[in-house]
Amino acid sequence: DIAMIQSPDSLAVSLGERATINCKSSQSILYSSNNKNSLAWYQQKTGQPPRLLIYWASTRESGVPDRFSGGGSGTDFTLTISSLQTEDVAVYYCQQYNSLPLTFGGGTKVEIK
Amino acid sequence: EVQLVESGGDLVQPGGSLRLSCAASGFTFSDHYLDWFRQTPGKGLEWVGRIRNKADGYTTGYAASVKGRFTISRDDAKNSLYLQMNSLKIEDTAVYYCAKDSGVRPYFDSWGQGTLVTVSS
Numbered sequence: 001d002i003a004m005i006q007s008p009d010s011l012a013v014s015l016g017e018r019a020t021i022n023c024k025s026s027q028s029i030l031y032s033s034n035n036k037n038s039l040a041w042y043q044q045k046t047g048q049p050p051r052l053l054i055y056w057a058s059t060r061e062s063g064v065p066d067r068f069s070g071g072g073s074g075t076d077f078t079l080t081i082s083s084l085q086t087e088d089v090a091v092y093y094c095q096q097y098n099s100l101p102l103t104f105g106g107g108t109k110v111e112i113k
Numbered sequence: 114e115v116q117l118v119e120s121g122g123d124l125v126q127p128g129g130s131l132r133l134s135c136a137a138s139g140f141t142f143s144d145h146y147l148d149w150f151r152q153t154p155g156k157g158l159e160w161v162g163r164i165r166n167k168a169d170g171y172t173t174g175y176a177a178s179v180k181g182r183f184t185i186s187r188d189d190a191k192n193s194l195y196l197q198m199n200s201l202k203i204e205d206t207a208v209y210y211c212a213k214d215s216g217v218r219p220y221f222d223s224w225g226q227g228t229l230v231t232v233s234s
Contacts, residue, residue: 031218040220042158049210049224050158061222093158097219100174102148102160 002026002096006105012113019081021108023094028075031098038098041070041079044107045090053092054079086112115139115223117211122228129201129232135194135211135225143167143189146214148221149196151207151230161185161196161209163219179205201232 003026013019029038037057042050052061054070057077067082081088089112094105121133135147146169149161162175164185173185184197194211208229212221 038218038220049212049226050221051224052220052222055215055218055220095158095220100163101176102219104158104160107157 001101002029002099002103004094004096004103004105006092006094006108008108009106010109010111012111013081013084014113015086016083017113019084019088019110021079021092021094021110023072023077023079023105025075025077025096029096029098037073037077038096039070039072039077040095040097041068042093042095043088043090044093050093081110084110084112115213117213117223117225119209119211119225119228122209122230124231124233125201126234127201127203127232130197130199131201131230133196133198133209133211133228133230135196137192137194137211137213140213140223142192145216146219147185147187147194148212148214148219149185149194150210150212150224151205152210152227153207159207163214164194198230201230203232206230206232 005024007022031038039057041054044050053064058070069080071078091107091109093107116138118136146165148163162185165172182200186195208227210227211225213223
């Protein structure tokens with residue numbers, strides 16, 4: 001199984017400031033057919049299901065604000081919120097979809113400082 | 114608008130059985146792979162299993178933690194997905210979500226609101 005390790009567990013950022021979440025996979029998640037990394041990011045607010053933000057490590061889902069961006073390569077990936085807004089308070093998860101079983105990081109809780 | 118609505122969650126004793134349903138609308142159900150996930154209160158997300166579409170033989174895959182106890186099925190005529198859970202354990206207590214994959218690869222652009230399964234004596 002591919003393990004996904006997220007850091008930090010929690011993050012407090014001032015409004016308008018940058019938040020960066022890290023995700024590391026235990027092995028390569030490069031999809032050979034398109035040479036892209038099989039990594040998705042989700043946002044989960046309290047009492048709600050996860051919401052897809054990013055896929056292929058850096059492609060923003062339709063309707064997701066452009067302050068959210070994904071990056072990284074190899075086995076190290078990041079989700080960046082360029083200017084934190086009140087509505088961004090949530091837990092964020094990375095997920096690899098290169099192979100079964102699908103696996104998630106442990107989550108990063110983002111709060112307002 | 115895509116909608117996924119889970120039902121069937123309940124309180125059940127250890128060793129018991131439960132069947133969850135997921136009613137779908139707003140997309141071509143038969144085209145998609147469908148997955149079940151679960152989330153323990155206050156904890157992270159866990160993939161439970163998936164069922165592929167007719168073109169891929171309705172084949173299934175499961176997490177090791179549920180393999181042999183849980184069975185995923187679908188009824189394309191009813192736009193419905195099912196999760197049959199047998200030999201339930203206390204550690205199966207969780208909110209269960211159904212989700213629709215992107216149609217390209219298994220990342221998930223639509224999720225249900227979840228249904229709570231509590232396994233307790």
